[in-house]
Amino acid sequence: xxxxxxxxxxxxxxxxxxxxxxxxxxxxxxxxxxxxxxxxxxxxxxxxxxxxxxxxxxxxxxxxxxxxxxxxxxxxxxxxxxxxxxxxxxxxxxxxxxxxxxxxxxxxxxxxxxxxxxxxxxxxxxxxxxxxxxxxxxxxxxxxxxxxxxxxxxxxxxxxxxxxxxxxxxxxxxxxxxxxxxxxxxxxxxxxxxxxxxxxxxxxxxxxxxxxxxxxxxxxxxxxxxxxxxxxxxxxxxxxxxxxxxxxxxxxxxxxxxxxxxxxxxxxxxxxxxxxxxxxxxxxxxxxxxxxxxxxxxxxxxxxxxxxxxxxxxxxxxxxxxxxxxxxxxxxxxxxxxxxxxxxxxxxxxxxxxxxxxxxxxxxxxxxxxxxxxxxxxxxxxxxxxxxxxxxxxxxxxxxxxxxxxxxxxxxxxxxxxxxxxxxxxxxxxxxxxxxxxxxxxxxxxxxxxxxxxxxxxxxxxxxxxxxxxxxxxxxxxxxxxxxxxxxxxxxxxxxxxxxxxxxxxxxxxxxxxxxxxxxxxxxxxxxxxxxxxxxxxxxxxxxxxxxxxxxxxxxxxxxxxxxxxxxxxxxxxxxxxxxxxxxxxxxxxxxxxxxxx
Amino acid sequence: xxxxxxxxxxxxxxxxxxxxxxxxxxxxxxxxxxxxxxxxxxxxxxxxxxxxxxxxxxxxxxxxxxxxxxxxxxxxxxxxxxxxxxxxxxxxxxxxxxxxxxxxxxxxxxxxxxxxxxxxxxxxxxxxxxxxxxxxxxxxxxxxxxxxxxxxxxxxxxxxxxxxxxxxxxxxxxxxxxxxxxxxxxxxxxxxxxxxxxxxxxxxxxxxxxxxxxxxxxxxxxxxxxxxxxxxxxxxxxxxxxxxxxxxxxxxxxxxxxxxx
Numbered sequence: 088x089x090x091x092x093x094x095x096x097x098x099x100x101x102x103x104x105x106x107x108x109x110x111x112x113x114x115x116x117x118x119x120x121x122x123x124x125x126x127x128x129x130x131x132x133x134x135x136x137x138x139x140x141x142x143x144x145x146x147x148x149x150x151x152x153x154x155x156x157x158x159x160x161x162x163x164x165x166x167x168x169x170x171x172x173x174x175x176x177x178x179x180x181x182x183x184x185x186x187x188x189x190x191x192x193x194x195x196x197x198x199x200x201x202x203x204x205x206x207x208x209x210x211x212x213x214x215x216x217x218x219x220x221x222x223x224x225x226x227x228x229x230x231x232x233x234x235x236x237x238x239x240x241x242x243x244x245x246x247x248x249x250x251x252x253x254x255x256x257x258x259x260x261x262x263x264x265x266x267x268x269x270x271x272x273x274x275x276x277x278x279x280x281x282x283x284x285x286x287x288x289x290x291x292x293x294x295x296x297x298x299x300x301x302x303x304x305x306x307x308x309x310x311x312x313x314x315x316x317x318x319x320x321x322x323x324x325x326x327x328x329x330x331x332x333x334x335x336x337x338x339x340x341x342x343x344x345x346x347x348x349x350x351x352x353x354x355x356x357x358x359x360x361x362x363x364x365x366x367x368x369x370x371x372x373x374x375x376x377x378x379x380x381x382x383x384x385x386x387x388x389x390x391x392x393x394x395x396x397x398x399x400x401x402x403x404x405x406x407x408x409x410x411x412x413x414x415x416x417x418x419x420x421x422x423x424x425x426x427x428x429x430x431x432x433x434x435x436x437x438x439x440x441x442x443x444x445x446x447x448x449x450x451x452x453x454x455x456x457x458x459x460x461x462x463x464x465x466x467x468x469x470x471x472x473x474x475x476x477x478x479x480x481x482x483x484x485x486x487x488x489x490x491x492x493x494x495x496x497x498x499x500x501x502x503x504x505x506x507x508x509x510x511x512x513x514x515x516x517x518x519x520x521x522x523x524x525x526x527x528x529x530x531x532x533x534x535x536x537x538x539x540x541x542x543x544x545x546x547x548x549x550x551x552x553x554x555x556x557x558x559x560x561x562x563x564x565x566x567x568x569x570x571x572x573x574x575x576x577x578x579x580x581x582x583x584x585x586x587x588x589x590x591x592x593x594x595x596x597x598x599x600x601x602x603x604x605x606x607x608x609x610x611x612x613x614x615x616x617x618x619x620x621x622x623x624x625x626x627x628x629x630x631x632x633x634x635x636x637x638x639x640x641x642x643x644x645x646x647x648x649x650x651x652x653x654x655x656x657x658x659x660x661x662x663x664x665x666x667x668x669x670x671x672x673x674x675x676x677x678x679x680x681x682x683x684x685x
Numbered sequence: 686x687x688x689x690x691x692x693x694x695x696x697x698x699x700x701x702x703x704x705x706x707x708x709x710x711x712x713x714x715x716x717x718x719x720x721x722x723x724x725x726x727x728x729x730x731x732x733x734x735x736x737x738x739x740x741x742x743x744x745x746x747x748x749x750x751x752x753x754x755x756x757x758x759x760x761x762x763x764x765x766x767x768x769x770x771x772x773x774x775x776x777x778x779x780x781x782x783x784x785x786x787x788x789x790x791x792x793x794x795x796x797x798x799x800x801x802x803x804x805x806x807x808x809x810x811x812x813x814x815x816x817x818x819x820x821x822x823x824x825x826x827x828x829x830x831x832x833x834x835x836x837x838x839x840x841x842x843x844x845x846x847x848x849x850x851x852x853x854x855x856x857x858x859x860x861x862x863x864x865x866x867x868x869x870x871x872x873x874x875x876x877x878x879x880x881x882x883x884x885x886x887x888x889x890x891x892x893x894x895x896x897x898x899x900x901x902x903x904x905x906x907x908x909x910x911x912x913x914x915x916x917x918x919x920x921x922x923x924x925x926x927x928x929x930x931x932x933x934x935x936x937x938x939x940x941x942x943x944x945x946x
Contacts, residue, residue, distance in 0.1 A: 578864070
């Protein structure tokens with residue numbers, strides 16, 4: 088417990104680090120939580136006052152993010168990644184093992200205030216799951232032995248910084264390298280190449296390359312940059328979207344871990360082309376372990392004059408990069424929600440138009456690009472647009488990195504020229520007996536066996552990179568149910584169809600799982616999904632029901648064998664609903680129960 | 686067709702809704718132009734005195750074949766808007782049902798009945814039952830303020846109070862906090878209670894609520910049931926009112942001399 092009088096001593100350094108800027112509220116809340124362990128109402132009120140913002144505004148931001156806690160969650164806050172791939176790798180048993188060890192319930196802190204254990208959305212370690220986070224530090228490849236080890240470290244109260252480094256080793260697992268992953272990086276080469284070309288030619292090369300955004304939507308990058316450059320504004324910003332939250336995706340984690348030079352140089356080239364002076368990299372909290380290395384890399388770039396003033400010796404080309412951390416909110420991968428989050432607010436998507444290229448960060452023209460997209464810009468700066476355009480397919484140029492996980496012998500990172508067939512990827516990664524592939528994550532498309540001849544490309548099967556494989560022993564209903572729960576947890580709550588729809592879908596999937604579903608629920612799932620798709624405010628709600636709809640249509644038997652053989656069954660147990668009445672009246676005789684058939 | 690082409694409208698500045706020509710002033714949204722032209726588009730989170738928000742999604746129409754919120758989409762010359770179609774109204778009915786089950790809405794016991802836009806929309810779109818399983822959320826009532834009730838059981842999260850308090854009253858008394866289905870309106874006061882906030886009965890935020898979540902005290906039945914705004918005609922037949930209304934939605938009789946309600 089912290090005494091209120093201690094708050095100034097403890098939190099003044101945090102405020103100073105962020106110049107007491109209200110627009111840095113999220114970063115301030117994060118740092119304050121690092122100091123205090125959680126953000127009580129009292130702490131939040133104190134911070135609000137210090138920043139000159141309303142208490143409601145501060146609580147609104149705090150309560151939006153899953154990794155910010157209003158109540159004490161213990162000195163060790165352990166979260167098990169609960170993506171379907173973690174489940175397939177056995178995370179549930181490990182989760183129970185740890186709960187039993189500490190004798191606590193999920194999400195509840197132990198009596199001595201030492202530890203809490205809960206589930207969280209996909210942490211991006213699908214090729215080396217099951218994974219956990221301990222105070223946001225990633226530990227992959229959990230086994231019963233590693234659970235024991237972690238439990239012992241917690242019990243002995245060993246500070247996290249002194250835990251064996253081996254626990255925190257995250258593998259790259261690069262299984263197939265092509266243009267991007269297979270070439271060596273000469274620091275500064277791409278930036279110098281861009282400067283040599285000049286702003287106009289660099290933009291021309293980008294347009295010629297026909298590079299399309301790798302975050303999933305596939306907007307043409309050159310057009311985005313040009314729109315930002317031409318938009319009226321006082322300052323321009325480059326934002327790197329490293330909020331890789333789509334379940335099953337982890338390629339940006341590998342790029343940030345082992346190819347940071349290309350990511351940052353891509354940002355510098357974008358800044359050079361559009362005329363920006365500040366870049367912001369929005370790093371998802373789950374990848375927090377990468378931050379020190381990334382900061383060190385930025386410092387090295389400054390030392391080499393690849394960041395800072397007069398970059399590459401070009402007078403007046405000033406640009407620097409800041410790293411912002413997310414706090415557990417998938418919706419912040421949506422570019423306008425990400426900008427809201429960068430401005431310290433709850434990550435709720437804005438009304439579009441206006442788009443960020445004209446009205447983005449601080450209402451100024453802003454380019455928001457995915458990590459992989461920015462890496463591609465370095466290739467185009469060096470080799471030119473025509474060279475790039477010749478790779479891949481006509482509408483999908485260049486290469487694409489896939490994050491392959493699930494039922495295969497060699498999960499990991501695969502880079503292919505666009506146009507590769509799904510079956511080729513399956514063969515390369517050693518996937519036998521695949522009955523389904525979920526492409527582009529929970530919000531993507533579920534392909535059945537009959538569709539494995541299709542190609543990865545914007546014009547056929549578009550993807551942000553997630554590629555989860557399911558073989559014959561898997562139950563596609565459970566896959567869809569996992570995704571339904573994910574979206575319920577991640578809906579921002581702004582618009583009706585997504586807020587209420589994700590809750591209804593998830594509830595209905597649970598009802599079917601409990602054996603209380605009927606044909607009626609099957610139809611309802613599709614009906615709700617259709618409304619969400621047509622009416623939701625942003626891509627999250629529009630796609631949140633896709634996996635359910637795909638599996639209802641393509642894997643019907645996995646639903647049907649759970650259905651009750653009647654037209655309709657209520658969602659609740661009639662007899663159980665009387666439990667409270669029995670308790671109150673002190674009765675438990677046969678007449679106080681409904682028949683078993685009820 | 687006698688589309689009255691008002692002289693303030695450039696004849697090029699027209700679009701169509703369900704085939705009917707609608708004039709607009711540059712900068713207007715589709716919903717704004719429609720209401721001014723007497724064309725009804727169902728809506729809940731829109732108010733003519735406040736900036737577009739686009740969260741309830743009841744005004745979703747198709748614009749040149751694509752779905753969009755009429756309250757946030759700008760009117761453009763030549764747009765073809767579909768609005769009053771069975772498919773769109775079906776969706777609206779589902780959205781209403783979602784709103785009904787995610788909160789606790791008991792019209793017969795609610796003093797907003799007859800003045801409530803959610804209820805009016807449900808009648809108008811012939812929503813006969815809530816259809817989905819009720820979530821029955823537990824939401825406490827805040828009766829602490831001397832002049833205003835806050836009953837979030839009826840909240841539809843339209844953020845009209847948030848916007849009115851921030852943009853019209855300059856107070857930011859309300860804010861939507863939390864996430865997803867756990868979202869809720871919070872009050873800006875150290876205790877979280879309305880009595881400790883800056884809200885006054887004269888604030889527009891105290892009167893803007895389209896449902897019965899924020900209610901002025903002691904005037905509940907000043908206008909009897911049966912004589913209320915939407916008792917006179919269903920909401921779709923009150924386009925002129927919807928286009929020109931000011932906050933409060935319906936003027937309330939000043940409280941007669943009674944103390945300590």
